[in-house]
Amino acid sequence: ENGLGYVVHVLVISPNYGTVETETLVHINADGRIAGVKKLVWKTSDANPEWNYYPPTEDVVDAFYAKLPGNTLASMKSSFTGEGAELVSNATNTSSNLVASIIEALEVIDENNSASGTEPAADNTPRIVGIVILAVAFVSVAAIIVIKYVRRRKA
DSSP states (O other): OTTSOEEEEEEEEOTTTOSEEEEEEEEEOTTSOEEEEEEEEEOOOOOBGGGTBOOOOHHHHHHHHHTSTTOOHHHHHHHHSSTTOOOOTTOHHHHHHHHHHHHHHHHHHHHHHHHHSSSOOOOOHHHHHHHHHHHHHHHHHHHHHHHHHHHHHHO
8 A cells, every 4th residue: 555565465275185285475565575474374294204204393484484574576586496495394395386476476566567667656546535525525514504694694
């Protein structure tokens, strides 16, 4: 609102199971930089000692989320994709799917800002509606005063 950026709701469905893998709110400021993230859902496969798989702890996941603020489209691509990507151990698919979704959101915002040539404009609709309501109220009060004045003069 008012050119302060965007809030993106990122919902990643597991391609293997069809269930919600991650759900995250991402605040992207007007400069295209991640200003904050809020993890709503993070779900990996359950532990499976037979395959020697143990999902990451909550602390490890929270540390990954803490690395996201401050990044731009370019830094997300360079830090979280390709060789040496900063992903969550034992949850590389989950974390890479989340990163891909955030990158997609950043690309859409970048395209929108580039196409318009400016930062997003503020939505003045509430302000305009308020001004119109005040103007109608003033005109109505003035009309009532004029009507009362005319009636008194005739009487």
